[in-house]
Amino acid sequence: MAFLQTVLQRYIDWYHLVSKQRERMINSARLLDFPFEDFRAQQHRFAASVYRSIKQNHRLLAEAPTGSGKTISTLFPSVKAIGEDIADQIIYLSAKTSGQNEARKAIEAMINKGLQASYLIVQAKAKCCSCVHDETEIEESGKCSRTLGFYDRLPAAREALFRKGKLGSEEIKLVADEHHLCPFELSLQMLPWMDIVVCDLNYIFDPLVQLSYFRSDRKRKVLLIDEMHNLVDRARQMYSASLSRSQIKLALKNNNSVTMVRAINSIGSALDRCTRQQSDAETICIEVPATLTRAISRFGEQQGLELFGNKRIPAQTLEFGKAIFRFQCIGNLYGDHHRTIAARPVAQREIRLLCLNAFEYLQQIYPLFKAVCGFSATLSPTGYFQQALGLDEKCQSLKLASSFPxxxxxxxxxxxxxxxxxxxxxxxxxxxxxxxxxxxxxxxxxxxxxxxxxxxxxxxxxxxxxxxxxxxxxxxxxxxxxxxxxxxxxxxxxxxxxxxxxxxxxxxxxxxxxxxxxxxxxxxxxxxxxxxxxxxxxxxxxxxxxxxxxxxxxxxxxxxxxxxxxxxxxxxxxxxxxxxxxxxxxxxxxxxxxxxxxxxxxxxxxxxxxxxxxxxxxxxxxxxx
Ligand code: SF4
Known part of the structure; x- marks a missing residue:
């Protein structure tokens, strides 16, 4: 009974904290004025289109030339939409750190004008994780000490971060160190509670990296995608995979585990069998070779836990494990717009699962968001981008002229x-x-x-x-x-x-x-x-x-x-x-x-x-x- 009471009290306290922030955000967003002195006519038009798209649950492709202030022209109307209670959260995607910094500056400018928003900048695991630089974090068992008892220490850390409200990598790291938690995992735990999230495209679109939080449409999320033109190629890469002899060679290097070496070698043999049968140096087929698929499934079943649960595994082997996992996942998603290329010569021996056109996969992701607005200085011709990005003819398109003489x-x-x-x-x-x-x-x-x-x-x-x-x-x-x-x-x-x-x-x-x-x-x-x-x-x-x-x-x-x-x-x-x-x-x-x-x-x-x-x-x- 006492336990139940404690849990309920904790829930009620958290609920109050979150509701109050929501109220502050809505009220301040409603009153917010454009945060810069000059609200140019082009920016006004851009912002109005973004707002309308959110209101009407639409998708928008906006081409706005250099220097037109795309970041603020998309963030400001999205914040206003939260103020009018027609959206709950803004997800801003940018592949480059410079783009993420611009977004942060625009959010800070609105905060300086009275907006009471919370925000989170998600940084890649490799950049923010202490374990990458500090081997002592890893226990003898191969487990990371920051994951042990993670959920016991999480509530206090989550509350501390929630109260801070402005979450860049420094703030996350500080609290993560204080509570001995993994900074990356901790930042992901903050996703549902922040008004604005800034992150890379792969957390939404890459089938292997996509965060489970973004797989649900429970919140009315507005998706803003900076430099949208890059998504055509990025998505192709995200839905492609490859496996080569040179990867296998690297994975075997310095590997002392007999079972792991045997498992890796069996994949090598399967790869050889698939490619040696080919008569040409490079062969294209429409299916994934079954021999290789079987070998990879066996590898996953036997070695998956060891690979991803043991942090003392050599880095090359871990990279190989990730490549295998990607290959298997893309093999499962393999569709009409995929082709397999098998390269036979020993030095370049490789099987590639190539995604030629990722539009069908992107199409499945957009409906998880209330509205989607992609923008860039180069989105012409519109028909090409609409097709390649999986945006149907109902998607609205906006082209702004340059505001410079x-x-x-x-x-x-x-x-x-x-x-x-x-x-x-x-x-x-x-x-x-x-x-x-x-x-x-x-x-x-x-x-x-x-x-x-x-x-x-x-x-x-x-x-x-x-x-x-x-x-x-x-x-x-x-x-x-x-x-x-x-x-x-x-x-x-x-x-x-x-x-x-x-x-x-x-x-x-x-x-x-x-x-x-x-x-x-x-x-x-x-x-x-x-x-x-x-x-x-x-x-x-x-x-x-x-x-x-x-x-x-x-x-x-x-x-x-x-x-x-x-x-x-x-x-x-x-x-x-x-x-x-x-x-x-x-x-x-x-x-x-x-x-x-x-x-x-x-x-x-x-x-x-x-x-x-x-x-x-x-x-x-x-x-x-
Ligand atoms: S959980 Fe993984 S990523 Fe996080 S600190 Fe530990 S080893 Fe690093």
């Missing part, structure tokens, strides 16, 4: 260059001459973007040889975090930097190069994904749906990369800059029809006409100052 930006199309694979080597000289002329017209910070590392390297080598007087930098394939910071610091600390980088890469998206940090981007090529077996299969898959497979697999993803890279130039009201598009295909109507409306393009048929056009532009800019 168009004469601040000049776009030059240099059609005298051909960057198609077979031709491009003949044009390296012209490409380098164009880069040099562009830089000479107005020395400053520029980024030159390419679609492949190999071609970038060639052009860079040639440029260094012939224009040694200009300092250059080049993005490298496996750059560390520090190397990335160093690369970027050249742009923010100096004024004459010529960087070579990759379209769709880390320097091409999500970074605000304000003012003189960047005065021009030079785009070499139309950004298409490399033609390989995977892209061919994606093309065929769209063709089979009576869509234009080439456009959907190559042209549109390329255009998105081009626009994202080019869009780094103008980030605020005071920016000026140039975009140079180097490829004769940019002249075609099939490309130009999808350019942003604020791009006023000028055609240049050689380096001289480009130089003339650039000189005129920079003179106009100087005249205005």
């Amino acid at each position: 168009p004469d601040r930006l000049q776009v030059n199309i240099c059609s005298y260059v051909d960057t198609r694979y077979r031709q491009r080597d003949h044009y390296i000289n012209q490409i380098c001459a164009t880069i040099e002329r562009c830089y000479a017209a107005r020395p400053g910070n520029y980024l030159v973007f390419f679609s492949s590392y190999a071609f970038m390297q060639k052009v860079h080598d040639y440029f260094e040889l012939h224009h040694a007087e200009i300092d250059t930098m080049m993005q490298t394939r496996a750059a560390s975090d520090q190397q990335r910071v160093d690369f970027l610091s050249h742009y923010f600390d100096r004024t004459n930097t010529l960087g070579f980088a990759i379209m769709g890469g880390v320097f091409a998206e999500g970074i605000d190069y304000l003012g003189s940090a960047l005065i021009g981007t030079i785009i070499v090529g139309v950004g298409m994904p490399q033609a390989n077996i995977q892209q061919q299969l994606i093309q065929q898959d769209f063709d089979a749906m009576q869509l234009n497979g080439f456009d959907f697999a190559y042209r549109f993803p390329g255009l998105t990369r081009v626009q994202q890279s080019a869009g780094r130039v103008i980030r605020c009201d005071t920016d000026y800059g140039v975009i140079i598009l180097l490829d004769q295909r940019f002249k075609q109507a099939d490309y130009q029809r999808h350019f942003p409306p604020h791009w006023q393009t000028q055609h240049c048929h050689d380096c001289d006409s480009l130089e003339q056009s650039l000189n005129q532009f920079w003179s106009r800019v100087d005249g205005k100052h």
Whole structure:
């Protein structure tokens, strides 16, 4: 009886605490004004559309150009929806830390204006967990000491966090350490109680990482997805899996467990049996090989507990276990838009379960939310994104024009260059001459973007040889975090930097190069994904749906990369800059029809006409100052 009373009292206390916060949130949200001085007409239109979508339980795809304040334009109306009691919680997804920081800043701005909201930033386990850095957390038995008795210590920690209300990684870590709990698991326990949650896309969309809290539609959750264009490829990866000989080799390294070694070897034998039967180096089939599926199921049954319950398992073996688990899960979800690729040569021996189109899986997730709003600066053509993201024709689409005067930006199309694979080597000289002329017209910070590392390297080598007087930098394939910071610091600390980088890469998206940090981007090529077996299969898959497979697999993803890279130039009201598009295909109507409306393009048929056009532009800019 005493136990029952204690439990009930605890529940009642918690209920009061949560209800009071809910009341505070609703009342303050209702009274909240837009937190910044300037509520521009475009932002107002954007915010109104988001609010309407929430009210009508709709889905919205919003294309809003750079600098239009997308974060606050989506968060503010969502908060107002809570104020009107038509929504309970906001889930804001951003794949990048910079995007999550922006969201936090916008929430803090509203809090500073009187909003009494609680929020949680979910950080990945690998980043926030003490065990990663401290072996002493792991007991002899292989169990993590922070999980033992977790639920006994949870209530006090949960209450402490709830009272804090603003939960970033520091706050979570502090309380987790105080109560000796796993910080990651503790942060997940806070999900149902927070007004706003900011996290990565995989917690909602990845079938292996999806959090159980998001599998229920009990709360009226509003889903806001930043940089929505990235979800097309991210979702494909989330619903794909692979298993290779090299993974098996790694898993066996330093592994002293006889039973584990035997189990891993049996998967290796199954993989060999499946691939050795193939006559070609690479074979495509529509089903998952049954031999491998059986071996993997046996492995899971025999070794699953040991793998995931014992923290002293070598890291490589654990990674292998995760790969096996993913393979099994994707094998179970395998559908019409999957293909299996078996690679036979021993050095590359591998079975890949490729998801060509993840729209059907995404479609099952959206209904778990009251409203879904995806936004980005590049969501054109709308039909492509609606299809690839599984949004039906009822999904509303919004396109906002740029709020910056168009004469601040000049776009030059240099059609005298051909960057198609077979031709491009003949044009390296012209490409380098164009880069040099562009830089000479107005020395400053520029980024030159390419679609492949190999071609970038060639052009860079040639440029260094012939224009040694200009300092250059080049993005490298496996750059560390520090190397990335160093690369970027050249742009923010100096004024004459010529960087070579990759379209769709880390320097091409999500970074605000304000003012003189960047005065021009030079785009070499139309950004298409490399033609390989995977892209061919994606093309065929769209063709089979009576869509234009080439456009959907190559042209549109390329255009998105081009626009994202080019869009780094103008980030605020005071920016000026140039975009140079180097490829004769940019002249075609099939490309130009999808350019942003604020791009006023000028055609240049050689380096001289480009130089003339650039000189005129920079003179106009100087005249205005
Ligand atoms: S439970 Fe796992 S992730 Fe959390 S602290 Fe322990 S070992 Fe790390």
